[in-house]
Amino acid sequence: MLAIVGTVPDPEFPLVSGRVTLENGNLSIGGKTLGVNRGTPALLAAVVKACEVLGDQGVMGCLVGDIGLGDGSRKLYGYLTENLPTMAVHTLTFHYLQPDVDWHNRIVFAVEAMEKKPRMIADAGFMYAAKMSGQAGVYDLFTPDAGELAFLADETAPHPFYTRGFILHENNTVEDLIRRAYLHENGAAYLLVKGMVDHVADANGVIATVDGPAVAAMEAMGGTGDTLTGIATALVGAGMAVPRAATIAAKTNRLAGFYADPTPATQIMEVIQEIPRALAQVLNEDDTE
Amino acid sequence: MNTGSPLSGIDRLQQIALAFKRGLFRKKRKPSLEKTREDLGILVFENTSEVIQAERVLKAKGWKIRVMGPPPGIQSGCDLVIEFPLIEELHLWRLLDQAGIPPLKMVPVTAPLLKPVDLFQTKDFGDYLMVRAANMKLTVEKKSLRIVNVSGGGCPDVPYLAQMMVGKPLGEAPRPDTFGHTLCGYALELALQEMERQCLQ
Numbered sequence: 001m002l003a004i005v006g007t008v009p010d011p012e013f014p015l016v017s018g019r020v021t022l023e024n025g026n027l028s029i030g031g032k033t034l035g036v037n038r039g040t041p042a043l044l045a046a047v048v049k050a051c052e053v054l055g056d057q058g059v060m061g062c063l064v065g066d067i068g069l070g071d072g073s074r075k076l077y078g079y080l081t082e083n084l085p086t087m088a089v090h091t092l093t094f095h096y097l098q099p100d101v102d103w104h105n106r107i108v109f110a111v112e113a114m115e116k117k118p119r120m121i122a123d124a125g126f127m128y129a130a131k132m133s134g135q136a137g138v139y140d141l142f143t144p145d146a147g148e149l150a151f152l153a154d155e156t157a158p159h160p161f162y163t164r165g166f167i168l169h170e171n172n173t174v175e176d177l178i179r180r181a182y183l184h185e186n187g188a189a190y191l192l193v194k195g196m197v198d199h200v201a202d203a204n205g206v207i208a209t210v211d212g213p214a215v216a217a218m219e220a221m222g223g224t225g226d227t228l229t230g231i232a233t234a235l236v237g238a239g240m241a242v243p244r245a246a247t248i249a250a251k252t253n254r255l256a257g258f259y260a261d262p263t264p265a266t267q268i269m270e271v272i273q274e275i276p277r278a279l280a281q282v283l284n285e286d287d288t289e
Numbered sequence: 290m291n292t293g294s295p296l297s298g299i300d301r302l303q304q305i306a307l308a309f310k311r312g313l314f315r316k317k318r319k320p321s322l323e324k325t326r327e328d329l330g331i332l333v334f335e336n337t338s339e340v341i342q343a344e345r346v347l348k349a350k351g352w353k354i355r356v357m358g359p360p361p362g363i364q365s366g367c368d369l370v371i372e373f374p375l376i377e378e379l380h381l382w383r384l385l386d387q388a389g390i391p392p393l394k395m396v397p398v399t400a401p402l403l404k405p406v407d408l409f410q411t412k413d414f415g416d417y418l419m420v421r422a423a424n425m426k427l428t429v430e431k432k433s434l435r436i437v438n439v440s441g442g443g444c445p446d447v448p449y450l451a452q453m454m455v456g457k458p459l460g461e462a463p464r465p466d467t468f469g470h471t472l473c474g475y476a477l478e479l480a481l482q483e484m485e486r487q488c489l490q
Contacts, residue, residue: 009446009448037452038447068337068446068449068470096448125443160423165408220428225440263416264428
């Protein structure tokens with residue numbers, strides 16, 4: 001089973017945990033229907049679409065409503081600390097959650113109590129908490145954008161909002177920031193840095209870069225980072241080595257964006273619909289290289 | 290391609306043990322460049338949402354306060370505090386109490402505070418303009434001044450704010466400083482203010 005943990009921007013949405021399907025552009029989980037705009041629903045939709053090509057892995061969602069007050073996130077953290085130890089999950093991705101170091105650490109203990117440690121991916125708020133806790137090394141993959149990479153590289157910042165100006169400065173290259181993130185033990189085993197050029201890296205440096213197709217409008221669109229993390233999750237869940245999964249995910253996300261032919265006003269579902277076509281093409285080209 | 294090798298259980302335990310030695314998983318933070326002032330204090334609130342409200346109340350009354358990052362001892366992950374002149378503690382406390390947002394506590398500033406990011410980046414897409422503040426991006430269609438996208442961020446109010454703001458014109462869109470609750474929401478408010486400065490003034 002592959003599990004995605006995150007929040008939904010609806011304060012009335014209850015805590016649900018179960019299989020996720022995508023029908024007519026809406027997610028279905030635990031008898032609830034969810035629209036797909038951005039955030040964790042976009043990540044989940046990308047996973048489901050990628051699994052149309054990779055095969056069904058049993059996509060599970062652990063979701064709760066939270067509009068930033070953290071009440072839903074805390075409820076979900078509590079549920080996971082109780083239930084993770086008995087869950088049969090091989091890939092676990094954490095996403096839009098209220099960053100909270102204490103709860104983060106309880107989740108890590110719950111994962112340690114699982115019979116087999118799943119491969120762990122973190123993005124968004126949970127990645128912030130993972131970095132702040134000093135336990136980035138527990139994770140297999142972080143998927144920061146350029147601003148979040150600067151946050152990982154700033155050993156003093158507890159949130160991207162406090163990243164110091166000299167680190168945010170554009171003269172710092174992505175390679176510099178990756179080096180600095182690992183120097184201060186703030187990188188996961190692998191990093192997939194989203195940007196004009198996507199970088200896949202580990203503590204030894206950059207492993208791969210992906211720069212095409214270049215679709216400039218994707219930078220402004222909400223959800224393109226979520227779909228990238230979703231595709232990477234599906235590939236890792238299918239058993240692919242993390243750096244290869246990250247590289248293929250970056251190529252696929254760009255190609256799906258290219259096929260959607262977006263403007264900065266395009267909404268993310270148009271890109272998600274193109275994921276199966278893009279992923280099939282990228283995998284085919286990867287096999288022939 | 291380097292595929293690396295997974296950590297053994299012993300390695301993971303050693304990592305956790307190391308983290309414990311660091312002080313219950315909390316990293317020691319090096320001081321930032323912000324200087325300490327003995328005549329300043331910070332007001333600590335229940336959550337970021339209350340800090341944002343308190344800032345609005347105090348600034349509306351002309352108080353010269355600053356929203357800053359808390360010192361490491363009271364950081365939990367998504368925090369803001371209000372820095373103020375210590376001598377005005379009683380007055381400010383009374384004002385906030387009357388506004389229904391009493392602080393949890395007041396702490397004298399004894400260590401450097403984290404300074405919020407104040408760099409904006411603007412990108413011109415031709416028909417669209419994008420402003421980035423910290424990890425948040427806001428995009429507007431130049432012709433209609435309509436917000437067409439919100440991206441970036443990682444706190445749960447980002448998707449909530451995005452669904453409220455996208456499609457609305459600048460000046461009429463719901464504001465993150467009213468409906469946001471986190472640092473990402475606060476950064477989005479800064480991006481909105483910068484966009485308004487560039488497009489409406």
